[in-house]
Amino acid sequence: MKFSCTKDELLTSINIVQKAVSTKSTLPVLEGILIQTQKDALKLVATDLDLYIETYMGASIQREGSVVLKSRIFSEIVRMLPEGNVTIEVDQQNVAVIRSAGSEITLIGFDSQDFPVIPKVEEKNPIELPQDLVSNVIRQVTFAVSKDETKPILQGVLMEVTGNEVNFVALDGYRMALRTCTLDKTYEEKSVVIPGKNLNEIGKILTQDDAKVSITMADNHVLFDLGYTRIISRLLEGEFINYKQFIVDDHTTRFKVNCKNMLDSVLRASLVAMDGKYYIARLSIIDDKLIITSNSEMGKAYEELPISKEGNDLDIAFNFRYLLDVLRAVDCEEIYMDCTTNVSPAIITPVDNNSFLYLLLPVRTTSN
Amino acid sequence: MKFSCTKDELLTSINIVQKAVSTKSTLPVLEGILIQTQKDALKLVATDLDLYIETYMGASIQREGSVVLKSRIFSEIVRMLPEGNVTIEVDQQNVAVIRSAGSEITLIGFDSQDFPVIPKVEEKNPIELPQDLVSNVIRQVTFAVSKDETKPILQGVLMEVTGNEVNFVALDGYRMALRTCTLDKTYEEKSVVIPGKNLNEIGKILTQDDAKVSITMADNHVLFDLGYTRIISRLLEGEFINYKQFIVDDHTTRFKVNCKNMLDSVLRASLVAMDGKYYIARLSIIDDKLIITSNSEMGKAYEELPISKEGNDLDIAFNFRYLLDVLRAVDCEEIYMDCTTNVSPAIITPVDNNSFLYLLLPVRTTSN
Numbered sequence: 001m002k003f004s005c006t007k008d009e010l011l012t013s014i015n016i017v018q019k020a021v022s023t024k025s026t027l028p029v030l031e032g033i034l035i036q037t038q039k040d041a042l043k044l045v046a047t048d049l050d051l052y053i054e055t056y057m058g059a060s061i062q063r064e065g066s067v068v069l070k071s072r073i074f075s076e077i078v079r080m081l082p083e084g085n086v087t088i089e090v091d092q093q094n095v096a097v098i099r100s101a102g103s104e105i106t107l108i109g110f111d112s113q114d115f116p117v118i119p120k121v122e123e124k125n126p127i128e129l130p131q132d133l134v135s136n137v138i139r140q141v142t143f144a145v146s147k148d149e150t151k152p153i154l155q156g157v158l159m160e161v162t163g164n165e166v167n168f169v170a171l172d173g174y175r176m177a178l179r180t181c182t183l184d185k186t187y188e189e190k191s192v193v194i195p196g197k198n199l200n201e202i203g204k205i206l207t208q209d210d211a212k213v214s215i216t217m218a219d220n221h222v223l224f225d226l227g228y229t230r231i232i233s234r235l236l237e238g239e240f241i242n243y244k245q246f247i248v249d250d251h252t253t254r255f256k257v258n259c260k261n262m263l264d265s266v267l268r269a270s271l272v273a274m275d276g277k278y279y280i281a282r283l284s285i286i287d288d289k290l291i292i293t294s295n296s297e298m299g300k301a302y303e304e305l306p307i308s309k310e311g312n313d314l315d316i317a318f319n320f321r322y323l324l325d326v327l328r329a330v331d332c333e334e335i336y337m338d339c340t341t342n343v344s345p346a347i348i349t350p351v352d353n354n355s356f357l358y359l360l361l362p363v364r365t366t367s368n
Numbered sequence: 369m370k371f372s373c374t375k376d377e378l379l380t381s382i383n384i385v386q387k388a389v390s391t392k393s394t395l396p397v398l399e400g401i402l403i404q405t406q407k408d409a410l411k412l413v414a415t416d417l418d419l420y421i422e423t424y425m426g427a428s429i430q431r432e433g434s435v436v437l438k439s440r441i442f443s444e445i446v447r448m449l450p451e452g453n454v455t456i457e458v459d460q461q462n463v464a465v466i467r468s469a470g471s472e473i474t475l476i477g478f479d480s481q482d483f484p485v486i487p488k489v490e491e492k493n494p495i496e497l498p499q500d501l502v503s504n505v506i507r508q509v510t511f512a513v514s515k516d517e518t519k520p521i522l523q524g525v526l527m528e529v530t531g532n533e534v535n536f537v538a539l540d541g542y543r544m545a546l547r548t549c550t551l552d553k554t555y556e557e558k559s560v561v562i563p564g565k566n567l568n569e570i571g572k573i574l575t576q577d578d579a580k581v582s583i584t585m586a587d588n589h590v591l592f593d594l595g596y597t598r599i600i601s602r603l604l605e606g607e608f609i610n611y612k613q614f615i616v617d618d619h620t621t622r623f624k625v626n627c628k629n630m631l632d633s634v635l636r637a638s639l640v641a642m643d644g645k646y647y648i649a650r651l652s653i654i655d656d657k658l659i660i661t662s663n664s665e666m667g668k669a670y671e672e673l674p675i676s677k678e679g680n681d682l683d684i685a686f687n688f689r690y691l692l693d694v695l696r697a698v699d700c701e702e703i704y705m706d707c708t709t710n711v712s713p714a715i716i717t718p719v720d721n722n723s724f725l726y727l728l729l730p731v732r733t734t735s736n
Contacts, residue, residue: 073639073666080636095667103636107667268448268471271441298441299463299475 001037001065001090005057007081007100013044013057014075016229019201021071022048032068034115035088037061045118046071051198052118053205055229066112067094077105121223121232126214127166127187131206131226134213137168137179138203140329140356145196146172156193156236158243159217163189169243170196175322176246176359177329192217193240198233205229246345246359251338253314255285255307256351259335262290263327265303269294270320272301280363282317285309285339294320316342317365326358369405369433369458373425375449375468381412381425382443384597387569389439390416400436402483403456405429413486414439419566420486421573423597434480435462445473489591489600494582495534495551499574499594502581505536505547506571508697508724513564514540524561524604526611527585531557537611538564543690544614544727545697560585561608566601573597614713614727619706621682623653623675624719627703630658631695633671637662638688640669648731650685653677653707662688684710685733694726 014033022030025048034045042059045052067090077098078086086100094109138157146154158169164186168179202224206213216223224231266281273279273294284291285307292303316339326348334351348358382401390398393416402413410427413420435458445466446454454468462477506525514522526537532554536547570592574581584591592599634649641647641662652659653675660671684707694716702719716726 070666073642076639077636080632080639082632102672103633104670105636105640105667106669107640108665264448264450265471268445268473271444271448272473272475274441297476298438299473301474302472304470 001035001067002062002087003037003042003059004062004085004087005042005059007078007083007086009057009059010086011075011078013042013055014071014078016055016205017044017046017053018071018075019204020046020048020051020053020231029068029110029114030116031070031072032110032115033071033074034066034068034112036066036112037064045115047116047118049116050195050234051201052232053229054118057228063089065090067096068110068112068115069096069107070109074107077107119221119232121216121218121221123214123216123223123225124218125188126216126223126225127161127183128212128214129166129181129183130210131213132208132210133181134215134224135203135206135208136331137181138199138206140331141168141170141177141179142196142199142203143325143329144170144172144175144177144358148172153193153236153238153240155197156195156240157199158191158193158240159215159222160191161187161189161217163187169240171241171243171246171359174319174361175326176243176357177326178243178247178357178359180355180357190217191240192222193236193238194222194233195236202231202233205231247347247357249338249347251311251340251347253285253309253311253339254336255290255309256334256336257290257305257307259327259330259332261305262335263324265292265305266320266323266327269301269303270324272296272299273320278365279320280317280365281320281323282315282365285314285316287313314339314342316346316362318346318360319363322360326360330356330358369403369435370430370455371405371410371427372430372453372455373410373427375446375451375454377425377427378454379443379446381410381423382439382446384423384573385412385414385421386439386443387572388414388416388419388421388599397436397478397482398484399438399440400478400483401439401442402434402436402480404434404480405432413483415484415486417484418563418602419569420600421597422486425596431457433458435464436478436480436483437464437475438477442475445475487589487600489584489586489589491582491584491591491593492586493556494584494591494593495529495555496580496582497534497549497551498578499581500576500578501549502583502592503571503574503576504699505549506567506574508699509536509538509545509547510564510567510571511693511697512538512540512543512545512726516540521561521604521606521608523565524563524608525567526559526561526608527583527590528559529555529557529585531555537608539609539611539614539727542687542729543694544611544725545694546611546615546725546727548723548725558585559608560590561604561606562590562601563604570599570601573599615715615725617706617715619679619708619715621653621677621679621707622704623658623677624702624704625658625673625675627695627698627700629673630703631692633660633673634688634691634695637669637671638692640664640667641688647688648685648733649688649691650683650733653682653684655681682707682710684714684730686714686728687731690728694728698724698726 036043045054098105160167214225290305332350338347404411413422458464466473528535582593658673700718706715
């Protein structure tokens with residue numbers, strides 16, 4: 001195999017596929033990137049057998065072929081190459097010579113025959129969404145997946161198409177994140193559960209603009225097609241929990257608050273509690289004020305914020321981490337927080353639209 | 369004690385003194401910052417009993433006093449405060465209340481009586497240098513201090529005033545860094561040895577402009593006076609090694625090379641050797657070419673650079689790390705490298721001036 005391309009394009013492609021490279025595998029070939037000539041282009045592929053990423057790039061192909069090169073060192077070498085063109089030549093023994101002005105680096109590669117086969121996923125009735133939107137959705141939902149390895153299905157995000165909407169849902173028994181996007185038309189009802197860690201990697205590859213991504217939900221895999229890049233993730237098997245049962249709207253207290261101000265106040269209050277035994281934010285909803293307090297051996301915090309309230313006053317407490325996760329995830333100016341009692345879940349929604357819903361279980365405190 | 373100041377000024381002062389806060393001490397008060405009113409100003413002090421930093425800032429003092437607050441949490445709270453004014457009030461029990469718009473955070477402090485006394489260093493015949501120059505000198509020299517705890521004196525940097533010059537020297541048995549600065553006039557001959565780790569912290573406080581720093585070399589301490597900030601470091605006891613004996617100019621090979629190009633080539637060549645058993649750069653000086661090679665189980669590198677050579681051709685090898693340290697430290701376009709044999713130290717100097725000299729011991733390789 002022999003080809004030439006620019007250093008920058010090669011590095012961009014490596015950075016994309018590298019996100020699927022296995023970091024702890026007993027199969028050394030999985031630590032590598034498969035490089036394959038494809039007519040007048042180059043295909044790069046990486047996988048950890050759970051997530052598969054392939055990307056195409058322009059290159060001048062002088063001799064066809066393929067090789068697998070160790071991802072870590074190959075990417076570092078390419079990053080350090082001088083700007084401009086690089087030529088890579090691979091012999092029958094999978095020895096690659098990387099040449100650019102004044103520099104000649106020889107790397108011992110693996111036989112591409114040993115590289116796993118990528119699952120075939122036929123692009124069929126894909127839903128289409130802007131990449132920046134999907135990237136945001138992933139950030140806003142995946143933090144809520146369960147870390148509990150005894151409930152593998154909850155380590156995934158439910159992706160559920162109903163009519164002209166798609167819902168993304170994650171929950172871990174303490175909180176739930178639900179994000180809804182409107183589709184361009186009505187699609188067949190279908191749902192899959194995608195491993196949260198794979199979605200996180202996919203989120204890093206999506207662009208921050210409105211270029212489209214086509215998502216195909218197949219039987220055992222989901223395919224994210226970005227055009228030059230195709231990402232395939234294994235699905236989690238089993239039935240996702242019926243999350244709708246948790247969304248009960250019987251609130252007796254509702255308040256509206258500026259999201260950024262509440263985040264800042266909760267952050268400050270969390271600092272005092274950080275080293276303490278408990279990591280608990282106490283919220284007092286009194287008239288038109290939200291008072292957030294916390295304490296530990298180090299000291300205590302008192303934060304006061306203006307709110308618009310409907311319904312009863314209420315004292316309720318949350319784990320700081322869960323509250324902060326939600327306040328950091330929401331991208332809107334104002335939110336509603338709906339509560340019933342200090343032992344029933346609170347529901348957080350945007351004031352402007354119904355694009356998300358967070359559900360947060362309070363913690364019981366000694367003063368409850 | 370009670371005072372008001374701006375959040376930004378307080379944070380800047382905390383960031384300065386924090387560099388002397390003890391991270392692993394059995395004395396809890398050393399994890400704190402001493403805050404003391406001083407007429408119409410505020411003094412902040414921190415120390416690990418090795419390095420002392422005090423800084424002054426403007427504040428509106430409503431009641432005099434002092435307190436010690438835990439550095440980590442205090443700095444995080446101030447960082448998170450809303451922009452604008454903050455008021456801090458401390459009661460007789462050392463309980464501090466930090467107030468700003470809507471926020472009231474209470475921190476339990478320590479008695480300032482328990483804070484160590486700062487050594488008195490009288491400012492006497494200080495040498496004056498621009499802060500950005502001293503900051504660079506520190507970066508260019510301290511990396512070469514010894515990590516060997518059995519030779520404590522070599523964990524320091526020799527600062528030596530002779531006539532109208534000051535030399536900064538560090539060495540560890542494998543390499544030596546010597547940096548010379550010209551002074552504005554002739555000073556009394558004097559030398560001290562400053563712990564390298566303290567110098568690194570001092571380097572982080574110095575500004576990147578030509579504001580002056582006055583350096584006073586006392587018997588047991590050195591004082592860096594930046595105006596609003598005074599930094600005092602303990603000195604290392606004992607005689608520094610006579611470093612001049614190592615600078616022997618009997619070179620039989622000298623070449624001139626572009627520093628940035630050599631750094632890039634050495635970096636690329638180092639990647640292939642990184643995971644290998646040896647981390648050795650082989651240099652071949654042949655006619656008007658410098659060839660750098662390396663190899664490991666993973667592959668090999670060949671880098672070729674144009675040079676201007678005087679004297680003999682030579683093959684010589686260096687530890688990559690030591691060679692990279694020097695090439696990263698020098699701030700000049702072209703360097704000379706002077707060699708004698710492949711077992712005698714190489715000397716690296718700038719082409720334009722004589723502000724620095726690096727001495728690098730080669731490594732013996734099987735092919736020598």
